[in-house]
Amino acid sequence: MQAAYRPIRVALLGAGSVGSQVARLLIENADELASRVGTQLELTGVAVRNLDSKRDSDIPKELLTTDAEGLILSSDIVIELIGGIEPAKTWVKLALSSGSDVITANKALVAAHGPELFDLAEQLGAQLYFEAAVAGAIPIIRPLRESLAGDRVDRVMGIVNGTTNFILDRMESTGADFDDALAEAQELGYAEADPTADIEGFDAASKAAILASLAFHSEVPVEKVYREGITKVTALTIETAREAGYAVKLLAICERIQTESGEGLVARVHPTLIPLEHPLAAVRGAYNAVFVEAESAGQLMFYGAGAGGAETASAILGDLVSAAKRHVAGGPGLADSVHANLEVLPIQSITTRFQITLQVRDLPGVLASIASVFAKHEVSVETVSQSAANAKTSAILTVMTHAASEADLESVVSELESNSAVQNINSVIRVEGI
């Protein structure tokens, strides 16, 4: 044990599933945490909206308070677990302004207002920790901030939303269509009554913005993250993919892009085909995983639970021990530099492979007509396979391209839409991990 140091006062904002677990661990493991930190961590209070709400936790009643501001101002470290932008943002700013360190699991807040909050923290010598904001229990923020600090990250591809991974996994394993898999996820508590934030990719986009800003030391506004949800993925999409040797995953992809004027970055969230033998394809159920490609380290993957009260609490406690040790001993903390300042480019800047599925008229010369559209826009086709559609006069074409620019592919799709032989463009899916 180190020399005596006064207890560190810890305030908790929110007593939901994560907050309850954090409170429990702080109380049950007080001695163990004290020996890891070098002094006691004292839970001084838990701010809640309503003292009388029913809770599934054993937080001692005397710790509950509705006076969040008073609690914040009398603490050394504030753990923000209320989520959403307000009042979380106001309270985090109040805490940082009063010199407290802040630990948050709030990806929406970090993605939308990270730069403002980090600036404020830096001016005041306080720290903002957010390991729990991306991929729950998986330590990914710390490796990006520290372990890879001497390397150059080229690409991050993550399954960062457990709800959509669960839905896609169920669709794949049972053949269910999207609506049924969503209903099952809702019954099991993996999806909310209003699932928009998950299935439309908003949650994953927040995490993509955070991952991209850390990986590339640049400011990445969440509005500049390209976003496409999974609502258009059908059982047929998944079956077709599987037959061709691919899994369909909602990926958050952040990559460094070489441009004529230098370097930029693209962050994007969309359903993606990845080869079945890729490590990300084996991530089942509601699990999360983040795959990182760095210049020297090569390929790394971090895998674990992406949500859950206890799991997220583990990440919060890890940050808490770091913050508390820094209170005891001082030190550099985790300033998030945006020194590289890469420009966030639109998705048209990327180069990738595409699978396009088309319903076409089953007439002689159609294939040649379609192929010429790809050729005209310099998109090279690797394979075309044809299968019969329902109507006798239609066929389904599945086209896999070689690497092509998104911009060129958009031109192809636009021209296919007006091609008289094309009855419908069933899907256009990017292919990664080859």
Added chain:
Amino acid sequence: MQAAYRPIRVALLGAGSVGSQVARLLIENADELASRVGTQLELTGVAVRNLDSKRDSDIPKELLTTDAEGLILSSDIVIELIGGIEPAKTWVKLALSSGSDVITANKALVAAHGPELFDLAEQLGAQLYFEAAVAGAIPIIRPLRESLAGDRVDRVMGIVNGTTNFILDRMESTGADFDDALAEAQELGYAEADPTADIEGFDAASKAAILASLAFHSEVPVEKVYREGITKVTALTIETAREAGYAVKLLAICERIQTESGEGLVARVHPTLIPLEHPLAAVRGAYNAVFVEAESAGQLMFYGAGAGGAETASAILGDLVSAAKRHVAGGPGLADSVHANLEVLPIQSITTRFQITLQVRDLPGVLASIASVFAKHEVSVETVSQSAANAKTSAILTVMTHAASEADLESVVSELESNSAVQNINSVIRVEGI
């Protein structure tokens, strides 16, 4: 950029494949590293045994020196990449004694003399970093030291030796026997001319000692790590395992054990059956992965390259940025507490499942006789399958047990050895990950 701070002097001991890459990255990425750290990192010299040795690197000749001690004494941070115990140990102690931080990739040194070196570092306010010592580029030390600092780790299972994973993977995918797979590994440079340290599990045992000490905050002498290599694994072992739904992996397993008097830990390295659907089973070739089970975080896995010059250099540079930032700003560093001080127990303390393969005389009553041996020692059998052996008078029995204590299983094996119906005990393999 922070305010000006004097350059930090970095010394490199060793100019092998890792050292060359570290030197290259320090020189090529000097500006980028300076903006991450807040000041310049100056490579002051590279200690080598012989100035005239041929090297596959572009280290500027004027940086090379044979005066390791002089170099150490004029540096702020020393990177030790010579490997082995001496002179590495003497030089690391000299560096720490002079107040320098030390970064090492030397698992043998950390496993054998870690406690002595950590004590010395703590007395002198210096730091010892060793992310590269376990699983190469994979950030596993830092997550165990920091991210899981508020959690309770129950178990760590790692594929931490790329050579043996490559050999077992080749045996599985090609049906080759051990000797042929080893020869292939040697041809491809994955195994050394003298492969003993890898194939007999010494390398993995060093890493198991380090992982166990970090996971359980206890001192774990490498001599107390149970160690069994892969030399007895045959093509038949692997085929039999695969048919039953398992992969054979050399795992380093560290686990917390409840005893009558409290808690202890066991660290062990041995060939292990794991279910094909377990994330570790999908780790192919020379890749490494570490699977962690923690009370709150649940199951986590860290995957990546376990060796290689550039990959290991990435981990070294991550540590270097941390160490250098601490030079600029001070701070708590990474003291490795052994406050939990769990006793390291012998392997007889574990409970696990076993697969035992026996060649027996093919006579009526043999199965009953074998089964009674298991029953007598309270080892419950889950399945027995019988197949014909080469000789007409023999049969092969494959027995899968339920969870049983290692001590009881040893009694079973010992009694089977003297059973007149048993012609040979072909293999006894522990089964994990179910």
